[in-house]
Amino acid sequence: MKHAFIFATNVFISGERTISYATEDQKIEFLKILSFYEHHSNNTPDKVLRIDAQIGTSDGVNFNIQDNQLDAGTNTEARISDKRIQLFRPGHEEPVLDVRQLDEDEYKELSSHIVNEIDAQHAYPVLMVRGDFSVNGHRIVIDNDKLFVNGDDFANGVTNAHEGVILRPNDSAY
Numbered sequence: 001m002k003h004a005f006i007f008a009t010n011v012f013i014s015g016e017r018t019i020s021y022a023t024e025d026q027k028i029e030f031l032k033i034l035s036f037y038e039h040h041s042n043n044t045p046d047k048v049l050r051i052d053a054q055i056g057t058s059d060g061v062n063f064n065i066q067d068n069q070l071d072a073g074t075n076t077e078a079r080i081s082d083k084r085i086q087l088f089r090p091g092h093e094e095p096v097l098d099v100r101q102l103d104e105d106e107y108k109e110l111s112s113h114i115v116n117e118i119d120a121q122h123a124y125p126v127l128m129v130r131g132d133f134s135v136n137g138h139r140i141v142i143d144n145d146k147l148f149v150n151g152d153d154f155a156n157g158v159t160n161a162h163e164g165v166i167l168r169p170n171d172s173a174y
Contacts, residue, residue, distance in 0.1 A: 009157075013160050
């Protein structure tokens with residue numbers, strides 16, 4: 001099964017459920033999708049989106065979420081629904097991390113290069129990841145238009161991510 005991960009205008013198609021940051025010297029897995037939302041029409045309970053994440057804020061506060069549960073004492077607010085997980089710093093309106101599973105009618109509204117790739121590869125589910133966070137001191141910013149990895153910007157990319165999604169700055173070897 002292939003999954004689609006959307007970062008701004010970039011789409012990564014992968015059979016793996018992990019997102020990592022990498023340079024030539026290191027690879028750090030910082031987000032893992034444990035389960036996706038699935039609606040069951042019989043009496044079986046629905047499955048919900050569940051994640052593990054180890055990230056920090058842009059000002060150096062680290063936190064850990066395991067199976068949608070924040071570590072005790074974490075100065076972060078979690079807003080969790082069946083298809084979305086958002087992590088906020090107190091007093092901030094924009095999430096540090098926002099992971100959302102999109103329905104077909106939602107992703108069909110995105111850029112044609114994203115929709116075409118999802119359809120061509122029969123990728124499901126489709127996850128959108130946004131935020132402003134750091135991974136081991138390396139800053140990642142994902143807004144509506146671009147993905148920034150350590151200040152390098154990426155837009156309109158399509159990547160077949162056979163080893164999971166790996167975000168790299170431009171100067172890292174592939």
